[in-house]
Amino acid sequence: MIRQYELVEKVRDYNPNTDEALLNRAYVFGATAHANQRRASGEPYWGHPLEVASILTDLRLDDSTIVTALLHDTVEDTPATSDEIARLFGEEIAGLVDGVTKLTKLEVTSTETAQAENFRKLLLAMAKDVRVILVKLADRLHNMRTLDHLKPEKRRRIAQETMDIYAPLAGRMGMQSMREELEDLAFEVLNPEARTSIMRRFLKLRRDSGDLIPKISAELSRVLAEAGIEAEVRGREKKPYSIWRKMEEKQISFSQLSDIYGFRVIVTTDADCYAALGAIHRHWRAVPGRFKDYISGPKANGYRSIHTTVSGPGAARVEMQIRTWQMHAVAETGVAAHWAYRDGERVENPFAVDPYSWLRDLLARIEAGNEPQEFLEHVKLDMFTDQVFCFTPKGEVVGLPRGATPIDFAYAIHTRIGERCAGALVDGRRVPLWTRLRNGQQVEIITAEGQRPSPHWEDMAKTGRAKHAIRRALRDRQREEELALGRDLIEQTFARRGREGGAKAYQAAAVKLGQPSVEAMLVQLARGELSAHQVYEAIYPSPNAVEEVAPEPAEALTDPKRVRGVSRGAAVIFCQTCLPVPGERIIGLARRGGVVVHEMSCPILEQHEADLTRWHDLRWSPDASRTPANLARIDLTLLNQPGTLGKVCTLVGEQNANIDNIGVSTRKPDFFLMTMDIEVRDLRHLNDILTSLRAQSFVNKVERARHAPPPGQELSVDQPRLPLGTDPAAGA
Structure with a gap:
């Protein structure tokens, strides 16, 4: 376990202006909070945050990120709160700790829909502050290094999650060294037999041919020195998982692999990169088709380097990566280089391209709101694949995943170009739309008005952007x-x-x-x-359906009362403001000699809210809707044209309803307002009539009438009819 002073010294080595008091406070706070906690191995839990912080110091990150690493589990696993973190360490660190805490709660290997939603949250956290993901990746790396003491099923779950999400994410962020270690640690858990087999092959190869790495390194250094190029040469065997993945993709055996050794040549300037390339190709034969210039065409995550494969000693194929020290820093630490410190100052932005452009594109798809499963598919397609670089006729570079087609190229330029794509010219020759593009090809898209995406395009496309646009179209x-x-x-x-x-x-x-x-x-x-x-x-509604509900002529109501809940002999009066009909909730308002029946939303009830002793809960009689004797009142706004009133009356009659009274309140040159009393069976019957009226082009508006009397006005038991041509009266 790294000690307090050792951690501070590591930070001070690359940042002499570090806030040592802040680091010490965070160390003491975290050690105290985790004092009584143990990991599955039995070791003190505090060792885990310390190791996470140590990993981030290797990336030369700022004080806030290191402190976040020390505190990243306190809110979730100890009594500490976000407010306490903010008070002691500031809002910036509290926000970072909160972001890491939320990501820790995600279970990315759950159902596909939940996995997609969690991945959305992860990307949104990255957009807010990428340091949250840097801490999370360091946290995952240390957890993967210490999986041994967990149960087998939990080890496999964490390893699979790492292989599916975190390792590719580290790669997409340019952190290649971390990606390789995460992949290999997960590979050891998920397929230990395959990894052991590859390690045995390496041992046998060393016994048969000796250790070629020191020999090639020495010869490569000599060649570069003779060319007057100052360079550092680093050689290594490729990681077991990288070897296994290539064997699976190409369906070949270990003995058929051509480039299991990799060398990095690190020089001072861009010009030295190309000079070193020339010296290497003069000394060893270049393997055709194995040259990539990521300096002139950087990857989307900012990666720059020259890749070439040569036929080395004993005809062994050797992969060379040639880059400057600045390119190397980006290649190893990726977007973390954006936050790195050297001699107490933030380093100058080392990226040749915007390292966050891919993230903004993914966030745009989040905002587009496509289906979660589609979103996850697109993210995996775009994030977890190698790239090829093609050119437009104007010389612009377009980066696409390996296996991309002209359709992907068209949509990468613009969605409108993709939708109108009718053909493609690759290096001046017409090719089918399913043709796989290769590095360095020039692609010209032929468009046509009226062209629309075909369902077959979805199978041809490889990028999430193209697939999403095609499916949407x-x-x-x-x-x-x-x-x-x-x-x-x-x-x-x-x-x-x-x-x-x-x-x-x-x-x-x-x-x-x-x-x-x-x-x-x-x-x-x-x-x-x-x-x-x-x-x-x-x-x-058809007349037959209406007649089935209507009562037979001989069928008389056995009980003349339409409501229940009223004392025998009490007078029952229906409010002329709301005119309730069967099917609506009703309330009785007591008055001398009986009750007035109101619908629950009647505005008159608001005048009596202070005297609830007068309120009585009533209900409709079961027979109340068996005869069209319930009066309903509606307001209509009709176009003032010949035949309008006749059409209204016809529609009402077709619904087996009777118009009891009509009152016209406003007459204008182009429209008139009228109130109509209609005898209906119940609320459903009334709604059928209202629906028929609303469907007519000559009916501007129709709704239930609610003409409340002025406050304090007495309700008349004997409500007069609506006189034709006057304002509708209200009350009762």
């Missing part, structure tokens, strides 16, 4: 076709029955059928989930 096209088909079906039904359709009619039907919108109703029509007859019946 196909869904939009399918929806357009469904809307057109649904509209045709309902229009034909209305036309056959001689009824007026249109937007108002469809809107009224959608509301009656409980649909969220007219479009949703039309889509259900097209899919057969709803019939055109049902839509028509929602507006114009």
Whole structure:
């Protein structure tokens, strides 16, 4: 376990201006908070935050990140609170600790939908402050180094999560060294037999041919020195997981692998990189097709280097990576280099390209709100694949995942170009859209007006951006076709029955059928989930259906009372303001000699809220809706044109309802307002009538009438009829 003074010394080595008091306070606070805790191995828990902090000091990170590492488990695993962290260490550190705490609670290997949602949260945390992810990656790295004492199933879960999410994420952030270690540690848990087999092959190879790394390193150093190039040469065997993955991808055996050794040549300037490349190619034969220049065309995460493979001693293929020291820092630490310190100062931004452009693109997809499973698929496609670089006719570089096609290239330029893609020229030759692109090719997209994405394109595309755009276009096209088909079906039904359709009619039907919108109703029509007859019946119920509910002439009500809950002999009066009908919740308001029946939302009840002793809970008689003797009042705004009133009366009559009275309150040149009393059976019968009226183009507005009397006005028991041509009266 690293000691307090050792940690402070490590930070001071690269940042002499470090806030030692802050680091010491964080050390003491964390050690105290975790004092009685033990890890599964039995070791003090405090050793884990210390090791996480130590990993981050190797990346030369700022004080706030180191302190966050020391405190990252305190809020989750100890009585410490976020407020306490903010008070003692400041809002910045408290925010970072809170971000790491939230990420720790994610279970990324749960169901696919939850995994996608958790990955959204992880990316959003990165966008807010990338140091949160740096601490989380260091936390995961130390946990992977100390998995031995966990149960096998938990070890496998953590290792799989690391292989699926955290190792590729480290790679996408340019932290190649951390990615390789995470992958190899996870590989050892997930497939120990394969890893052991590869390690045995390495031992056998060393016995048969000796250790080639020192020999090649010495010869490479000599070649560069003779060319006058000052360079440091580092050689290594590739990691077991890297070897195994290549064997799986190419379906070859270990003995067929051509480049199990890798060397890095680190020089001072960009010009030295190309000079070293020339010296190496003059000394050893270059392997055709194995050259990549990431200096002139950096990767999306900012990585720059020259890669070449040569035929070395004993015909062994050797991969060379040539880069400057600045490029090397980016290659090893990735976006962490953006936060690195040297001699107490933040280093100058070493990135040749914006290292966060890929993150912004992913966040744009989050905001687009596509399906969680699609989002996760796109993230994996874009984050976890190697890249090829192609050129537009204007010389602009477009980075794409390996295996990308002209369709991916088109969508990478612009979604509109992708949707209109009709063909492609690669290096001046016409090629099929499923052609796989290679490094350095020039691609020109041929577009055509009227061209639309094909369902086959989804299988051809490799990038998440292209797949998402194609699926969205196909869904939009399918929806357009469904809307057109649904509209045709309902229009034909209305036309056959001689009824007026249109937007108002469809809107009224959608509301009656409980649909969220007219479009949703039309889509259900097209899919057969709803019939055109049902839509028509929602507006114009058939007479047969109405007659089935209506009572037979000989069927008389055995009890003349329509409400229950009133004392025998008490007078029952229906409020002329709300005119409740069966099916609505009713309340009785006591008055001399009886009660006045109100619907629950009646505005008159508000005048009597202070005297609840007068309130009585009433209910409708079971027979109340068996005869159309319940009066309902509606307000209508109609276009002032010939035949309008007659059409209204016809519609009401077709619903087996009787108009009891009509009052016109306002008459204008283009419209008039009227109030109508209608005898209905119940609330459902009334709603059918209202729906039919709302569907008509000549009806501007229709709703239940609520004409409350002035406060304090006495309610008349004998409510007069509405005189034709006057304002509707209210009260009772």
